[in-house]
Every structure is written in structure tokens, then in C-alpha cells.
Amino acid sequence: MQRYILQRLVQGVILLVVVTSVVFFIGRMTGNPVDMMLPEDATEEDRQDMIERLELDGSVMDQFGVFIVDAVQGDLGTSIRYRQPATDIFFSRLPNTLAMIPPAMILAIAMAIPLGILSALRRGGIIDRISATIAVLGISTPNFWLGIVLIYLFSVTWGWLPSSRMGGPLNYIMPTVTLGTFLVAGFMRLIRSSMLETLDSEFVKLARIKGVSETAIVWKHCLRNALIPVLSLWGVFMGGLVTGAIVTETVFAWPGIGRLTYEAVIFRDYPLLQAVIIMDAIFILFINLLVDILYAYVDPRIRFE
Amino acid sequence: MDSAPVLEVRNLHTHFFLRRGVVKAVDGVTFSLKRGEVLGLVGESGCGKSLTALSILRLLPQEAARTVEGQVLLDGEDLLAKSAGEMREVRGQRIAMILQDPQTSLNPVFSIGNQLHEALARRPDERGRSLRERAVDVLRQVRLAAPEQRIGQYPHELSGGMKQRVVGAIAISCAPEVMIADEPTTALDVTIQLQYLNLLKELQTSLGMGILFITHDFGVVARMCDRVAVMYAGRIVETGPVREIFDNPVHPYTQALIASVPKLRDTAERLRAIEGQPPALSDLPVGCRFADRCPHAEPRCLEKYPEAVSVGENHTASCWLAA
Ligand SMILES: Nc1ncnc2c1ncn2[C@@H]1O[C@H](COP(=O)(O)OP(=O)(O)OP(=O)(O)O)[C@@H](O)[C@H]1O
Ligand code: SF4
Ligand SMILES: [Mg+2]
Numbered sequence: 019m020q021r022y023i024l025q026r027l028v029q030g031v032i033l034l035v036v037v038t039s040v041v042f043f044i045g046r047m048t049g050n051p052v053d054m055m056l057p058e059d060a061t062e063e064d065r066q067d068m069i070e071r072l073e074l075d076g077s078v079m080d081q082f083g084v085f086i087v088d089a090v091q092g093d094l095g096t097s098i099r100y101r102q103p104a105t106d107i108f109f110s111r112l113p114n115t116l117a118m119i120p121p122a123m124i125l126a127i128a129m130a131i132p133l134g135i136l137s138a139l140r141r142g143g144i145i146d147r148i149s150a151t152i153a154v155l156g157i158s159t160p161n162f163w164l165g166i167v168l169i170y171l172f173s174v175t176w177g178w179l180p181s182s183r184m185g186g187p188l189n190y191i192m193p194t195v196t197l198g199t200f201l202v203a204g205f206m207r208l209i210r211s212s213m214l215e216t217l218d219s220e221f222v223k224l225a226r227i228k229g230v231s232e233t234a235i236v237w238k239h240c241l242r243n244a245l246i247p248v249l250s251l252w253g254v255f256m257g258g259l260v261t262g263a264i265v266t267e268t269v270f271a272w273p274g275i276g277r278l279t280y281e282a283v284i285f286r287d288y289p290l291l292q293a294v295i296i297m298d299a300i301f302i303l304f305i306n307l308l309v310d311i312l313y314a315y316v317d318p319r320i321r322f323e
Numbered sequence: 324m325d326s327a328p329v330l331e332v333r334n335l336h337t338h339f340f341l342r343r344g345v346v347k348a349v350d351g352v353t354f355s356l357k358r359g360e361v362l363g364l365v366g367e368s369g370c371g372k373s374l375t376a377l378s379i380l381r382l383l384p385q386e387a388a389r390t391v392e393g394q395v396l397l398d399g400e401d402l403l404a405k406s407a408g409e410m411r412e413v414r415g416q417r418i419a420m421i422l423q424d425p426q427t428s429l430n431p432v433f434s435i436g437n438q439l440h441e442a443l444a445r446r447p448d449e450r451g452r453s454l455r456e457r458a459v460d461v462l463r464q465v466r467l468a469a470p471e472q473r474i475g476q477y478p479h480e481l482s483g484g485m486k487q488r489v490v491g492a493i494a495i496s497c498a499p500e501v502m503i504a505d506e507p508t509t510a511l512d513v514t515i516q517l518q519y520l521n522l523l524k525e526l527q528t529s530l531g532m533g534i535l536f537i538t539h540d541f542g543v544v545a546r547m548c549d550r551v552a553v554m555y556a557g558r559i560v561e562t563g564p565v566r567e568i569f570d571n572p573v574h575p576y577t578q579a580l581i582a583s584v585p586k587l588r589d590t591a592e593r594l595r596a597i598e599g600q601p602p603a604l605s606d607l608p609v610g611c612r613f614a615d616r617c618p619h620a621e622p623r624c625l626e627k628y629p630e631a632v633s634v635g636e637n638h639t640a641s642c643w644l645a646a
Contacts, residue, residue, distance in 0.1 A: 220427035226382050227422075228442045228493060229415035242432045317432060318477040 019314065026310050030303040037299040041292050042085055046078055094296060095289030099281075104293030107278065114184060115263060115274030118193055122262075125198035126205055134209025134244075135236060138217060149206055156203030161262060165196045165269035182271035193270045200262040201255060208251060212244040219243075242316060249313045256302050328355035328396075329533045330379070330418075330501050335393035337371075337378045344605040348374045350557035352393075353631075356501065361527060361534045363544040363565070365580065366554035370601065372537045373423075375554075376503045379535075380418060381410050397501070415442055419494035420503040424510045425486035429478040435462075435489055436474030442496040457496075465492045466522060484515040488522070495526055502527070505537045520547055541584045545569065550637070553577045556601045556612040559631075563638030573640040575617045611643065619644055 052068050069075050076084070088095070094104045129152075137146035172192060173181035180189050216222060217240055225239050260276075267276035275294065282291035314320040333353050339346040349371045356362045364372050377383055378390050381402065395402040402413060422428040429438060439458040448457055455474065462470035465488040478486055487507060494502055504523060508516040524547060527534050536547055544551050544565060551568050553561045553576065561574040572578045579597045599616040602608055610625040611617070617624065624643050631639045632646050 220422055220424060221430040223382065224420075224422055224428045224490070224493070225430065225441070227380060227414055227420045229411050229413075229445060230441055231411065234441075239430055239433075243430070246432075318434075319431060319479045 022314060022320070023307070023311065026307050030307060033303060034296075034299060038086070038089060038296055039082070041295050042082055043078075045288055045292055046081075089296070094293035097282075097287050097290040097293075099285045099287045099290065104290045105297065107290065108275065108293060108297045111274050111278045114272060115267070115276060117184075118190065118197065118266070118272065118274060119259065119263070121190055121194040122197035122201065125194055126201035129198075129202050130205035130209055131241075134206045135213055135241070137206075138210045138213035139236065141214065146210075149210070153203040153207050156199050159199070160265075161196050161200045162265045162269050164199060165192065165266060168192045168196065169269070184272065193266050193272055196269070197259075197262050197266045200258060200266075204251075204255065204258070205248065208248050209244055212247045213240055216240040216243045246313070246317050249309055249316060252309045252313075253302075253306055256305060260298055260302070326358045329358045329398060330356040330535070331394070331396040332375070332379065333394040333396070335375065335378055335390065335395065337374055337383065337388060337390045339388050341387055341605075346604045347557055347607055348388075348604055349378060349390075350604075350607065352554070352557070352559055354552045354559055354562060356533045356535055358500070358533055359527070359531045360550065361524075361536055361548045363548035363551035364535060364537045364554060365539070365541065365544055365551055367539070367597075367601065369604075370554045371557045371604075372554055373505055376420065376505055376535065376537060379503065380414055380420060382414075415499070416445060416497040417499055418501045418503065419497070419499040420505065421487070421490050421494050421507045423506045425483050425490055426510065428490055429486055431478055433477075434474065435476055435478070435481070439474065439489070439493060439496060442493045446497045461492045461496050462489070464495065464526065465489070467492070484511055484519065487511060487519060491519075491522065491526070495530060495532075498530060499532055501533045501535065503535045503537070506539065508543070509539070523547070541581055553580065556607065557604060558612065558641070560613070560642070561638075561640040562631075563635065563640075567635060567638050571635065571638075573634045573638070573645045574613075574642045575619055575644070576613050577640075579616075611641075 052065055052074060056064060056068060074081065085095070092105065096102065097104050097107055100107055133145065133149040133152070137143070137149045140146055168179075169181045169192065172179040179191055180186075181192075183189065217235075222235060222239055225235055230239070263274065263276035264279050265276070266272065267274045268280045271277070275298065279291070279294050279298075281287070282294055332355070335349055335352040336347070337349040339348060352371070352375050354362065354364075364375065366372055374383075374388075379395050379402065381390070383389065390403060393403070397413065397417060402410065405413070429435075436455065436458050439461065440454045443454055443457050443461070452460070458474050459470045462473055467473055467485060467488045473481070473485075473489075478489075481489065487510075491507075507523070508519050511519060520543065523534070523536075526532070534547075536544075538544060538547075548565050550562065550564050552559045553568075553574065555576050561568065561572070561577045568577060569581060572581050576597075583597065597616060602612055602615065608614065608625070610623075610627055611620070611629055614620045614624045621643065629641045629643045629646055631641045634640050634645045
């Protein structure tokens, strides 16, 4: 088990180095950042000034060296817009995003597991058809649009819910629904299909032959097996979560990481953008490590490999 | 061995109701199994052996499959008339079953001990032993080495032969009256097959269960069984004591099966040695189902199905030649 975790950690570090390099070089490939940041009527003097201030005068490789050395020491550069260390800004916004993710996840899981199981048990039945509809809507509805529609109905038209920013529990409802819907469709369909597969397996047949009750067949024998593909596709869901958070936070003016990413792009704050992407990567790698450990716990075949 | 039958299957019909038609996979199966007897159920692939077994346990593979007619009598009680709850009391406790492939019949995410406990817990122990002690004991009965360690292990840590022993242990854990073994050794290595067959035979003798032994293999029948029922296209075509069937097979299909048993034991291939294909189960002929492939077919064979007739002591066959 310790070896397994260590292995995952080493993989994570390698991945992080790759992500950092890609982020850095793609940033440079899109042109000299100074040109993007300066107003159109800037003079050549302003330009030189800025190049020096941002230490952009060496070759790209030199700059990369400086960037890596700083990064290892926890310095991911200074935001141009806020004139503060990018990591400080990231950490000041992080709690707001972390406050939104668990409710969205809980909503997604609380809907996906029972609906996925029920639609597998009664294939073609009413619940199956309803949940298939929910899944199609969930996948095909862009969540910025869902967010806007929710705001229009619940804030503008009926005035029941606050339309933006953080505040009381009511502020959480619409962002949670918007982000949760984004996740629920994929979850639900995956649980349904892996439940169908396990329900049809020989070990379930043997469990029935033993006289195990249907309740124990579903909740004990099938669910644990059905969760394995869900956990192994977790990385994909994490990607969805990040894009989902950017859109949701932007729509609801939620001062979290997603909104910060959006602002960094809009204001061409490339050090901030770099920092946010790298920190996101670290965050995702950390979550994936936790999921891998959980995965090994659920599937004994992993534990001993 | 003239005791009363523990399991009697009478005129059993299990069909698949599919969009493209009705597949009559089991279509009038009749046989009986006596207490402490091993009855072989032999026939080529697809003739309905497994489906007969699953119909007895009322565990049909999908909603489209239904048992539409017949009786399954366990000690004289009709299982087909029981409620779902009553049926669950029968499964595992009075009728157990061993499936073909040990690689897939154990749940990969639970320990061996856990899967045994599930079976053992259904019946209280008269000697007051703990579940763990009983699990170790039952693993010892199936001659699994180091049972104390095994119960903490997971299926992937055991070989195929060891897993099949665990499946056997689960099957005997409630001392069933009837055990159904559906080709329990086909998925095992040849060297291990023999050991496993010997084990089953030994358990059968010591526990006194009746075994319905499903196989492709007449060689295995000779080794394991007291009587044999030969199945063709959803029906039993000949039944009798093993010696009698080997020495004096009456039905041309049985004759062909026995003739195709090679001296050296290899695997299932040999049953294909009979020319031609069985009829489609969705479009069965009115007459003898073997007529297409039978060297002795006559006009009357095509007109009417030959009912089973007695051709010797405890020996019946469904063929116009015998009638
Ligand atoms: N899910 C299904 N849908 C439709 N027909 C099926 C289904 N399962 C089985 N059958 C039909 O039932 C027939 C009998 O199947 P069964 O599994 O009982 O055969 P078997 O005698 O056990 O063969 P084998 O020796 O290959 O195990 C098959 O020929 C097949 O046509
Ligand atoms: S009834 Fe006729 S066709 Fe059928 S097995 Fe006997 S001889 Fe052959
Ligand atoms: Mg079969």
C-alpha cells in the first residue's frame, strides 16, 4: 500500500513538471505577453519598461529557468492586475470554491447513485426513462445557460433567490444546482451501465444461488463493483468539475478559483493565469491521489499489485 | 438404490419470449434424481442443460425467459408453486449449485471468508461454533490447503482449482439435499479436473446428497454417475443406469455420442463429431427432433414425436425404433 501511494506521488510530480512546462511554453507561444498587456497607444519606452519589470529580457529558456527555480520555492510570479503574489490570490479565493464543490458533489452523488441503480434494476421502466431524459438534458444543456435561466426565473422573475455572490445558504442553491447538473448525468449513466453489467455477472448468479436477498445483492454485491469504473473515471469528472466551476462561478459572480481563472484570461494577467493553472493541477493531482487510495480500498485486486 | 426421488422434474417447459419468436430452450424435460444418487445430464452445447438447472432454482437469466409448464418437485413439494421468499429458503439450503467458471463465480471485491459466511450464516450451527470456525471447517472438507489463511484472501489470490473448491465449499455449507454441478471442471486444467471430480464424489458419499451432474463428456459420466439422462434439443431422449447406457444405447443420438468418445480424453470438441446441426429451438419439428441427423430416420419419425418407452430395467428411450 505504501509503495502504491509512493508510486502515485512520483507520477504526480512528473505530471506536474510536464503541466508546468506546457503552461509556460504555450503562454510564450501565443506571443510576447507585453504586447498583449500594453494598451494600443503605448510607446516603445513603456514597452521596454514593462519588459524589464517583468524580467522578460532573457531568452525563453532563461526565463523558463528562472520560472522553475522560483516555482520550486513557492513563487509562481506576481499578478499584473493585483500586484500581489499570484499564489496569495489563489489561496484567498480557494475557500470560496471549496465551499461550493461539496454541495454540488453531494447533489450529484445523491441523485446519481439511486437513479443509476433504480434505472438498472427496472430497465426501460419509468425511472429509467426519466433519468435518461435528465441525463440527456444534463449533458446537452450548457451550464452557463442553465445558470442564466435559473437567475432569470428565481431571481429576476420571482425574486426568491439571490442572483450572485456569496452570502447566506440561499446563495448556494443555484450555483450548486448548476454545477451539480453538470456532473450528475455522466455519473448516473456510468452507475447504470456498470450496475447492469454486474447484475448480469456470474458472481451475482452464484450469490442468488446461495439465497442472498435481492437487497444484499444490489447494495453489497453489485454497488461496490459498480463503483469501480466510476472511481477509475474520476479524473475525467475532475476535468469537468474545473471547467464547470469556471463557468458557474463566472455566471454567479462567485469569488472563487473559477472566476479568478476567467478574470486572469480577460485581463491578460498571464502570471496569474499560469499560477492558477498550475495550482489547479496540484489540486487535481491531490484529489486524484485520494481517489486512488479509495479505489485501492474498494478493489482488493489493486492492493496487492 | 431404489429410494424415493428427492428431486423430480416433470414435463418442464422454459421458453424465451423474444421479439423474433419463441425459443423453446427447455421443452418437455422429465427426469428424477434419487437421494444420494449422481445423475448425469449429457448433451451437446445449447441443448438446454444449464437452463434446466436454472429453471429448477427459478433463476432464469432474463425477463424474456419464463417457465410456462411443468413441475419441479423437491421431496414432493412443487418449487414452481412457491413464493419468492419461500424459494429463497430453498436456494443454498436445500439445493446448491456449482457454476462452470470459477474465475467469474466469486465476487472479486469480497474475501473468501466473507462469501462463505454469507452462505453459512443462513443456518445456525448446532454445535455453537463461530462463523469463522465453520468457514475453516468447510474449507477443510473441500481439501483447500491452509484454510485459516485462505479466509482472509481475495479470489484473485487463488488459482482456478482453489476457487472452484471454495465454490464447492459454499455449495455444501448448508448440507443441501441436492447439488447441481454445471460442468464444474470444464474450465479447470486437465490435471486438476480429476482431483475435483474425486472430491465431489467423496463429498457426495459423505454427505449423502443427490447430484445432478451436467456435462458434455461421456468419459466424466462413466467416472461420476450412477444414472444418465441424455438431452437433445430441449428434451430428454434416453435415461438409464450408466452401465446399461454404455453397453446397450438405444437412441441413435446416444449411440453417436458414445461412439464419438475417443480413447484419449480431450475436451468438448468431440461431441461435434456428429454430422449436422440440431434444429432451431424457435422452429422445432413436430416429429423426432433428431430426424435430420439420424441414419435410421423413417417417415413416421417425421410425423409424430416418439414418446418415451421402457426398453429395459430403469431404462427408457424416445425413439420409434424402440417403440
Ligand atoms: N439469453 C438468451 N436469450 C435467448 N436464448 C437463449 C438465451 N440463453 C440461452 N438461450 C437459448 O437456450 C438454449 C439453451 O441454453 P443452455 O445454456 O441451457 O445450453 P447448455 O445445454 O447449457 O449448453 P452449454 O453446454 O453450451 O452450456 C440455447 O441454445 C440458446 O438458444
Ligand atoms: S425416432 Fe426416428 S429419427 Fe428419431 S432417433 Fe429414432 S429412428 Fe432416428
Ligand atoms: Mg451450459
